[in-house]
Amino acid sequence: MNVLIVDDQYDGKIKSVSRILRDLGVSNVKHVMSSFDAISALTKNRYDLLILDLHIPQRLGDEIDSDGGRSLLQRIELDPKLNRPTTILGITAQRDAFSSAQAFFADRGWTLLLDADGSAIHDQLNTILATQIAHLTKVSQECDVFIITALAHTELEAVLKLPCTWTSLKLLDRPEVYYEGTFMDRDGQSRKVITTSLPTMGMAAAAAISAFVCATFTPQYLIMTGIAAGIPNKVNLGDIMIAAPSWDWGSGKLTVKDGKPQFLSSPVQVPLAPELHALMSSIAASKRYVDQIYLNWKNKKPTHQLAVHVGPIASGAVVLEDPATVELIRAQHRATIGIEMEAFGVMTAAYYSGNGGPKALVVKSVCDFADPNKNDDWQEYAAYTSAQFAFEILKSELAFDKG
Structure with missing residues (x-):
C-alpha cells in the first residue's frame, strides 16, 4: 500500500509515524513538506492513506498556513485531476486548530488526533494505523x-x-x-x-x-x-x-x-x-x-x-x-x-x-x-x-x- 505524509518538518511526530508504519510492514511511504508538493504527488500517484499536519505552508519556504491542511483537503475534494486518497488521518499539536477542524474531519469519516506534546498519542496512533492498514491492505490490492x-x-x-x-x-x-x-x-x-x-x-x-x-x-x-x-x-x-x-x-x-x-x-x-x-x-x-x-x-x-x-x-x-x-x-x-x-x-x-x-x-x-x-x-x-x-x-x- 502507498502512504503520503504531508508535514513541514521531520520531527519526533513524523519519525514516530514512519517507525509505526515500518513495523506494520508498510514500505511505500512518501514525505512532502508543503501543499504544492502534496498536490504534485497526488496528481501523479494514487495513495491509500494520507497523513497530514493541519499547519503546513503552501510552498516550501513560505510562512506556515494555520489552515493549510484543511485547504489542501478541500482542494483534493474539488479537483478531479487529483487522486483522492482512500482515507485520511490528520494530526495537530494546536488545540485551537483541533477544535475548529474536528467537525470537518468527522463529517467525512476521517480521523483527527491532537498531539499536544509530540509523544502522548503514540499508543493511540499505533492502534489507529494498525486498524486502518488492516482494512486498507485489502482495498489497496484492488485494481482497474x-x-x-x-x-x-x-x-x-x-x-x-x-x-x-x-x-x-x-x-x-x-x-x-x-x-x-x-x-x-x-x-x-x-x-x-x-x-x-x-x-x-x-x-x-x-x-x-x-x-x-x-x-x-x-x-x-x-x-x-x-x-x-x-x-x-x-x-x-x-x-x-x-x-x-x-x-x-x-x-x-x-x-x-x-x-x-x-x-x-x-x-x-x-x-x-x-x-x-x-x-x-x-x-x-x-x-x-x-x-x-x-x-x-x-x-x-x-x-x-x-x-x-x-x-x-x-x-x-x-x-x-x-x-x-x-x-x-x-x-x-x-x-x-x-x-x-x-x-x-x-x-x-x-x-x-x-x-x-x-x-x-x-x-x-x-x-x-x-x-x-x-x-x-x-x-x-x-x-x-x-x-x-x-x-x-x-x-x-x-x-x-x-x-
Whole structure:
C-alpha cells in the first residue's frame, strides 16, 4: 500500500509515524513538506492513506498556513485531476486548530488526533494505523486492470517497459512476483494496473492465476499479452491478434477407426465480450495505433507494416512445430488466426467469475508459424507489439467505471 505524509518538518511526530508504519510492514511511504508538493504527488500517484499536519505552508519556504491542511483537503475534494486518497488521518499539536477542524474531519469519516506534546498519542496512533492498514491492505490490492503474461522474460519485460511507474508488490503466501503502476485513461482519470507472469506456461496455470486475480484484485479488465504462433496466409510476423473466441483444441475424444487412432474434437468456445469485439474490430479496420507502434521499434523488424486481426485463437497443452497438427486445429474453426497455450484458461476464469467479474481480452502477437522453422528471432518484437497495443487500448479506448 502507498502512504503520503504531508508535514513541514521531520520531527519526533513524523519519525514516530514512519517507525509505526515500518513495523506494520508498510514500505511505500512518501514525505512532502508543503501543499504544492502534496498536490504534485497526488496528481501523479494514487495513495491509500494520507497523513497530514493541519499547519503546513503552501510552498516550501513560505510562512506556515494555520489552515493549510484543511485547504489542501478541500482542494483534493474539488479537483478531479487529483487522486483522492482512500482515507485520511490528520494530526495537530494546536488545540485551537483541533477544535475548529474536528467537525470537518468527522463529517467525512476521517480521523483527527491532537498531539499536544509530540509523544502522548503514540499508543493511540499505533492502534489507529494498525486498524486502518488492516482494512486498507485489502482495498489497496484492488485494481482497474490486471495484465498477465505467460513468460517472465520477454513478455513481462515488455509490459514493465510501459510508462506506468511500476513498483514491486509482494503478496504474503504467494510465490508470484507482482508489480503495480498507474496510467491515465481516456477521461484523464488515474487508473491502477497490476501485472505478473505465470509460474509455468499452459492453460492450467493461466486459469489458476486468473481465478486468483479475479477474486483478489477484482479488476474491471483482465488482459493477457505476449507471443503466439500465427496461421500462415492469415497473419504476418509481429501482427497483433485478438482472441475471439478461444478454445482448447485438445478437447474431444480419441478413438479408433479402421484400426487407426482418430481424434473427434468437441471444443467449448469462450467468446470475446460483444462490446470489446466491436471495439477491437473497429480499431483493426481503421489501423489505429499500429503505424506508430511499428515506427517506435528501433531494432530488427519485418519489412511489412503492422496489422491487427480479430479472430479465433486456439489454446493447447504443447508447443507446436507440426504443420499437420496445425491443419487439424484449423479444421475445428476454418477462420483460426493463431495458436498458443494460455488464452482459453484466462478467458474461462474471467467468464466463470460471474457478472461482477472482469472483461477478458487476450492480445498476442505472432512470433512464428508453428512449423519446423520455428525459432526465437521474433519473440522480442512480438512481445513489444502486443504490450504496446494493449497499452494504447487502456489509455485511449476502454471505458472504466467512474471513481
